[in-house]
Amino acid sequence: MANVIELEGVVKRYDSAGAPALGPVTLTVAEGEAVAVTGPSGSGKSTLLNLVAGLDRPSEGRVSVGGLQIDGLGEKALARFRRERIGMVFQFFNLLDDLTVRDNILLPAQLAGSARGKAATRAAELMGVLGIAKHADAYPGRLSGGERQRVAVARALVNRPALLLADEPTGALDTASGHEVRQLLVDLHRSGQTVVLVTHDLVLAEACAERTIQLVDGHVAVDRSRNAEVVR
Amino acid sequence: MSAGWMRRGRSGSGGGRIRLGRVGRRRVQTIVMTLSVLMAVASAVVAGSLMASASAPFDTAFARQHGAQLTAQFDEGRATAEQIAATGRLAGVTASSGPYQVAQIDPPGPDGADLQQTETVVGRATAGGGVDDVTLRSGRWASKPGEIVLSTDANSVGPDTRLGTTLKTSGAAGSPTLTVVGLASSVTDSADGWVVPAEIDALRTAGAATSAQMLYRFSSAATTAEVNADRAAIAAALPKGAMVSAQSYLDVKLAADENTALFVPVMLAFGVLGLLMSVIIIASVVSGAVGAQIRRIGILKSIGLTPGQVVRAYLAQALIPSSVGAVIGVVLGNVLAMPLMGDTAQMYGGSASAVTWWIDLAVPAAALVLVAVAALVPALRAGRLRTVEALAVGRAPRTGRGRWAQRLAARLPLPRAVTLGLAAPFARPVRSAALLAAVVFGTTAATFAIGLTSSASAVTTARHPQGSIPVSVFLGGDGPAPVAAGGSAPAQADPAKVRAAILAQPGTAAAIGQSQGTVSVAGGTGTIRVRLYQGPSSAEAFALISGRWFHGPGEIVVPTHFLTTTGTKVGDTVTLVDQGVQVPVRIVGEDFDPGNAGLTINTDMATLAGAQPGLHPVFYDVVLKPGTEVAAYTSGLRTALQSSGVQVEANETEHVSPVVVAFDAMSVLLTLMLVSVAGLGVLNSVVLDTRERVHDLGVCKAVGMTPGQTVAQVLSSVVGAGLVGAALGVPIGLALHDYIIPVMMRTAGSGTPSQIEDVYGLLELVLLGVGGVAVAVCGAMLPAGWAAKARTATALRTE
Ligand SMILES: Nc1ncnc2c1ncn2[C@@H]1O[C@H](COP(=O)(O)OP(=O)(O)OP(=O)(O)O)[C@@H](O)[C@H]1O
Ligand SMILES: [Mg+2]
Numbered sequence A: 001m002a003n004v005i006e007l008e009g010v011v012k013r014y015d016s017a018g019a020p021a022l023g024p025v026t027l028t029v030a031e032g033e034a035v036a037v038t039g040p041s042g043s044g045k046s047t048l049l050n051l052v053a054g055l056d057r058p059s060e061g062r063v064s065v066g067g068l069q070i071d072g073l074g075e076k077a078l079a080r081f082r083r084e085r086i087g088m089v090f091q092f093f094n095l096l097d098d099l100t101v102r103d104n105i106l107l108p109a110q111l112a113g114s115a116r117g118k119a120a121t122r123a124a125e126l127m128g129v130l131g132i133a134k135h136a137d138a139y140p141g142r143l144s145g146g147e148r149q150r151v152a153v154a155r156a157l158v159n160r161p162a163l164l165l166a167d168e169p170t171g172a173l174d175t176a177s178g179h180e181v182r183q184l185l186v187d188l189h190r191s192g193q194t195v196v197l198v199t200h201d202l203v204l205a206e207a208c209a210e211r212t213i214q215l216v217d218g219h220v221a222v223d224r225s226r227n228a229e230v231v232r
Numbered sequence B: 001m002s003a004g005w006m007r008r009g010r011s012g013s014g015g016g017r018i019r020l021g022r023v024g025r026r027r028v029q030t031i032v033m034t035l036s037v038l039m040a041v042a043s044a045v046v047a048g049s050l051m052a053s054a055s056a057p058f059d060t061a062f063a064r065q066h067g068a069q070l071t072a073q074f075d076e077g078r079a080t081a082e083q084i085a086a087t088g089r090l091a092g093v094t095a096s097s098g099p100y101q102v103a104q105i106d107p108p109g110p111d112g113a114d115l116q117q118t119e120t121v122v123g124r125a126t127a128g129g130g131v132d133d134v135t136l137r138s139g140r141w142a143s144k145p146g147e148i149v150l151s152t153d154a155n156s157v158g159p160d161t162r163l164g165t166t167l168k169t170s171g172a173a174g175s176p177t178l179t180v181v182g183l184a185s186s187v188t189d190s191a192d193g194w195v196v197p198a199e200i201d202a203l204r205t206a207g208a209a210t211s212a213q214m215l216y217r218f219s220s221a222a223t224t225a226e227v228n229a230d231r232a233a234i235a236a237a238l239p240k241g242a243m244v245s246a247q248s249y250l251d252v253k254l255a256a257d258e259n260t261a262l263f264v265p266v267m268l269a270f271g272v273l274g275l276l277m278s279v280i281i282i283a284s285v286v287s288g289a290v291g292a293q294i295r296r297i298g299i300l301k302s303i304g305l306t307p308g309q310v311v312r313a314y315l316a317q318a319l320i321p322s323s324v325g326a327v328i329g330v331v332l333g334n335v336l337a338m339p340l341m342g343d344t345a346q347m348y349g350g351s352a353s354a355v356t357w358w359i360d361l362a363v364p365a366a367a368l369v370l371v372a373v374a375a376l377v378p379a380l381r382a383g384r385l386r387t388v389e390a391l392a393v394g395r396a397p398r399t400g401r402g403r404w405a406q407r408l409a410a411r412l413p414l415p416r417a418v419t420l421g422l423a424a425p426f427a428r429p430v431r432s433a434a435l436l437a438a439v440v441f442g443t444t445a446a447t448f449a450i451g452l453t454s455s456a457s458a459v460t461t462a463r464h465p466q467g468s469i470p471v472s473v474f475l476g477g478d479g480p481a482p483v484a485a486g487g488s489a490p491a492q493a494d495p496a497k498v499r500a501a502i503l504a505q506p507g508t509a510a511a512i513g514q515s516q517g518t519v520s521v522a523g524g525t526g527t528i529r530v531r532l533y534q535g536p537s538s539a540e541a542f543a544l545i546s547g548r549w550f551h552g553p554g555e556i557v558v559p560t561h562f563l564t565t566t567g568t569k570v571g572d573t574v575t576l577v578d579q580g581v582q583v584p585v586r587i588v589g590e591d592f593d594p595g596n597a598g599l600t601i602n603t604d605m606a607t608l609a610g611a612q613p614g615l616h617p618v619f620y621d622v623v624l625k626p627g628t629e630v631a632a633y634t635s636g637l638r639t640a641l642q643s644s645g646v647q648v649e650a651n652e653t654e655h656v657s658p659v660v661v662a663f664d665a666m667s668v669l670l671t672l673m674l675v676s677v678a679g680l681g682v683l684n685s686v687v688l689d690t691r692e693r694v695h696d697l698g699v700c701k702a703v704g705m706t707p708g709q710t711v712a713q714v715l716s717s718v719v720g721a722g723l724v725g726a727a728l729g730v731p732i733g734l735a736l737h738d739y740i741i742p743v744m745m746r747t748a749g750s751g752t753p754s755q756i757e758d759v760y761g762l763l764e765l766v767l768l769g770v771g772g773v774a775v776a777v778c779g780a781m782l783p784a785g786w787a788a789k790a791r792t793a794t795a796l797r798t799e
Helices: A045-053 A075-085 A101-111 A116-130 A145-157 A175-190 A202-208 B023-054 B057-064 B081-089 B197-203 B224-237 B249-291 B294-302 B307-348 B357-384 B387-392 B403-411 B416-427 B429-463 B495-504 B560-566 B630-644 B658-692 B694-702 B707-747 B762-789 B792-797
Strands: A003-012 A022-030 A034-038 A060-065 A086-089 A163-167 A194-198 A211-216 A219-225 A229-231 B006-008 B018-020 B070-075 B093-105 B119-123 B135-139 B147-151 B166-168 B177-185 B193-195 B211-218 B243-248 B471-474 B508-521 B527-534 B544-547 B555-559 B573-578 B581-591 B600-604 B619-624 B647-650
Touching: A003 A045, A022 A045, A022 A060, A022 A194, A022 A211, A022 A219, A034 A045, A034 A202, A045 A060, A045 A086, A045 A163, A045 A194, A075 A086, A075 B707, A086 A145, A101 A116, A101 A145, A101 B403, A101 B416, A116 A145, A145 A163, A145 A175, A175 A194, A175 A202, A194 A202, B023 B307, B023 B357, B023 B658, B057 B249, B070 B224, B081 B093, B081 B211, B081 B224, B093 B197, B119 B197, B177 B193, B193 B197, B211 B224, B224 B243, B224 B249, B243 B249, B249 B357, B249 B429, B249 B658, B307 B357, B403 B416, B416 B429, B416 B707, B429 B658, B429 B707, B429 B762, B471 B630, B495 B508, B495 B619, B495 B630, B555 B560, B560 B581, B619 B630, B630 B647, B658 B694, B658 B707, B658 B762, B694 B707, B694 B792, B707 B762
Parallel strands: A034 A194, A034 A211, A086 A163, A163 A194, B119 B193, B147 B177, B527 B600, B555 B581
Antiparallel strands: A003 A022, A003 A060, A211 A219, A219 A229, B006 B018, B070 B211, B070 B243, B093 B119, B093 B211, B135 B177, B147 B193, B166 B177, B471 B619, B471 B647, B508 B527, B508 B573, B508 B619, B544 B581, B555 B600, B573 B581
């Protein structure tokens, strides 16, 4: 199977002096894999995810996603890369409060200039699958946390990205809602979606991912697949 | 965003004072606030000083010198000094002085030539006297015979007139000589010189009629009609024909105010525009800046800040940069006002004055009070806000205002980034209104100014219709052809021959003969000037306000002021009196000819032929056939007329009055300032908006919005305001112009011809509209750039 993510000697420094926030890190994620990134607060998990999403650029090293090397891309190309290949889910949902659920979900498709009809069909299909169809015309402020996160997932998937990235998707949810979202991610992975998931929640990591990467001080401390175990 | 823009002061400082910290974080906001206050204060100082210097110089002088509302001359042969003096006690007369005896002197030029400059000399013992306090400019008042105080307005006073010089009273041998002991001025120009009363007899020409002058102030003399009534009451109290002439101060004022009148309403309009705009921009900048930080306030309160501390901290945050802006603004305003004040001084005929000191104090003080009030409102709200609420602002879902706009915009067949931007203003109606107001003001100012400058140049054209006359031929000898007794005709070429020669010259389209004279109107005020034409004179026609140019003898065209003064209207018949001959004429048109106290009438030379049989042109204006080369024509005509001793002159085609130049400079400067304040207002709104939406923009970028799309979104969020603002501002500016221009013209004693009022072209208006949108877009450009460049990961962390 082809690698969806390839990191090679990736280092991220926020200030030139002092230890890097991340790295050096070298790792690959294969197509269809579900990877959970865990580690203590401040260990560099979000940094890693942002680099993969093209939201940030590495200080050193190479980042390739879906065969495209993104560390040298310009802002415009990165934006295009994100909307075509990446779906992102955040801890605090990051939905636009002034747009309805449907419009939130449609946004990446509209920005990409997809045909209206096609995008609407895709959004309707996702809302159906994720059980939020009845909220299509509601505003995010009215929804429960779990519902909001499902809207966020629908938005992440509307352009059929090769890679779904989720940063603490259950971090802001109560147990029941957290459970819903966990189940959703499990189902997505089963349907073949490549997922990289940052979480403190070991249960979530256990349930969704067959591979866990543990970061400590910006370094990969543990990279363990359910079958084999590799300790560095 | 960091929560540390302000922090507690040293804990030992007693009250736990708050001071600013990390101003750099708010650099742009601070710069915008400073700049807005700076520009607003500068334009207010400029506008204010111009308004102050423009405000009624004549009225001020008139009040200070107790000017005479009526200056009357009486025939001493028909009324006794006692009878004349008694008119000072008539009902309605509040003060009077005189009678003073009058003499005419005719000082010869240095070479003994007769300058034909008669000076009116009044015998007056003191400069004061209850009415018309003559102001001594230098020297002293005349104290004995042989001394004269000259008026600074007298014809014989030149730049080289000094105290101690002597003045011959006529070219005749043995005529008395006077020594100049003082220079003085009368606000209503009541005389050209003053001597002691005992001197008058010596100055009078034997046999000529003698007259005395009386100066009056009345209980009601605000309008021409009131002054005319007062004048009639005085004339009625004396034997018939005793009042020889009487001059109303309103005519003098009109002449004095001619230029001022054009400026005052404009300066007022600009001043009011500038001040209003300054108020709105300062209020929106400051309240926006404070309002944008409510969440921060919540955080500070949660760590123990008292409401009072919050209020003080925010006031300080607004006042510090504003004070800096105000100080620099005053300096800039003074620097900019200085040359303009010089220009206006020149126009008003006064001396250049500096910016009035109280404006330098009042404007920044008012600006800072405004800033404080504008900051206080949101600061008090923030101070009173419960901590939890304050913390919730920004996190909690917003009020949901303007969502209908988002729904609607989403359906538009436009790129999504654009529709997102278009709907954005509706979520923040107050801020959008401020932005709109900025664009409206900017567009209004620009529209108004362009109209004004076009009108100003239209005024020039209308007042100098001769601009279309390329060549003039002067017959030699000046002034109207003398009809003096004795018939000593001057050495002048034969007008008929000259005319024939001009018409015979190839390229000539027409020759219009001209002369000037004075006539009086039966039953009306003193003498008025008359321009006499011979030939197809419509080429010389001044801009017409109503009626038409005259077609032949017996018809006259008069300025608005003539109609007001005589109480006539176009179509009426009046009787002109020339050399004692009564000439009935019909008023067929009202022309635009303010100035010269607005009393010059135009008519065909033949109209006065009965009264002055020898009347003939003193010069010809020549209209050329299209395509005729002026230089070649002129030299050709010179050769043709060589022997006749006439002068052939090519006219300057462009006549640009320095007044108009100064006027244009002033409106351009004020407009630029107003437009840039408008631009700053837009910039400020968009900066605040972008900062507030940095998170939403981050979200959009995270899901794939390109930098180009981000810029498009921010720009389209102001395009709506730009379009609406321009759609409002252009007609408002137009209406303002159409209101101000007739007011200006009325103050100058004239009606408004259409070519001065209707100056806007359609293309111009469309361009102005586009300009309004451009101001909005330019103001948004910078923040749009920041939004596009902002790091997404950072933006998303903003919680
Ligand atoms: N924009 C930034 N500027 C400066 N330092 C940053 C920035 N973002 C992250 N850091 C620093 O980099 C380090 C790693 O941060 P990161 O957010 O990746 O940690 P994390 O593992 O996601 O932590 P958490 O579990 O708390 O979310 C931290 O020390 C953090 O302070
Ligand atoms: Mg994190």
